[in-house]
Amino acid sequence: MKYAFTKMHGLGNDFVVFDAFSQPLELTPEQFRHIGDRNFGIGCDQILLVEPPTLPDTDFNYRIFNADGDEVEQCGNGARCFARYVHDKGLTDKREIRVGTKAGVITLLMEADDMIRVNMGVPVLEPGQIPFVADQAAAEYQVEVQGETLTLGVVSMGNPHAVMVVDNLEHAPLEQIGSALQQHPRFPQRVNVGFMQILSADAIALRVFERGVGETLACGTGACAAVVSGRLRGLLNKTVKVSLPGGSLMIEWPDEQAPVLMYGPAASVFEGSIEL
Known part of the structure; x- marks a missing residue:
């Protein structure tokens, strides 16, 4: 058919x-x-x-x-x-x-400038609801991967995300770390893995290794999760430009009780x- x-x-x-x-x-x-x-x-x-x-x-x-x-x-x-x-x-x-x-x-x-705003809802930070295996919610977690300890932010935007801060996005080990985290027992439903480089308090660069796909040119929920994680770590302001390989999104997150807004x-x- x-x-x-x-x-x-x-x-x-x-x-x-x-x-x-x-x-x-x-x-x-x-x-x-x-x-x-x-x-x-x-x-x-x-x-x-x-x-x-x-x-x-x-x-x-x-x-x-x-x-x-x-x-x-x-x-x-x-x-x-x-x-x-x-x-x-x-x-x-x-x-x-x-x-x-x-x-x-x-x-x-549908905005007047032909952009689209999405209210993505309030992010989920409680580990059991993400789901992620941890005793309590935190801005950062230590996770053992392939013999080394990684520092991750973990957030759900309706789907689970792990966010790493890196100094050099171009040389980040996306496939190696992304594949290992997707199979990690602390992520029972697998996870999307974001690699975030802080450019300023108002701007980041991001690459995302997605569940069932691999690296994509852009990931909207990944951009939201990265900004949430960066805000929780005290690294970012309320409104952030997220530069992805395929282009840029604007993400707003005022506080932990507020929904995340995405423009693109x-x-x-x-x-x-x-x-x-």
Whole structure:
């Protein structure tokens, strides 16, 4: 059967988006892996499904599948693409959209300058809810990895993130450390690993090694988690420019009780159909 799709990206973090709102759509993990394959399928970091709402007072439901076929809880760059998609397809004319995800409800706002603001909710810092194995919440944790002790910030933005501060981002051991932490027993649901270089109190550079994907050109939840971790360590101000390989996001986090706000672009690349 043929399925129509739209290829999109947020700062180079690329997605295949399917309309499961107008008609039901059920795909298998094998089909998701085929779609995500850059040689034999369409190719993407993640597949997004736009579905009818399942939670009260929401406009849509949003599901996210990694290129390896696993369903995940949240994706910030994907959320911006989601907002662009439902507007471009005429599925809503609202400027502010409430969307249900596996991690809870998020709010998407189409700004006047064509940027998209995402209210990512209040970050989760309690280890058991991230999930992360630790006795109590802290700004930093010591984790043994491959014979060395790493200092990490650990945050959930609806999905788990570990954040390392590095002096030189270009030479950071992304794949080596990222792969080891994803298999670490202290992260029972694996983890996205961010490598953060502090440029100033208002700016960071970031690379992210994502679960089920590897390094991506951008990671919205990773940018949020990095700013939260940097703020908890006393390194960053309330509003921070996050420079990723694919471009920049603006992240705001006033305090521990406040939601994290993310501002950035989203773009459609092309449309097509695929036989599955």
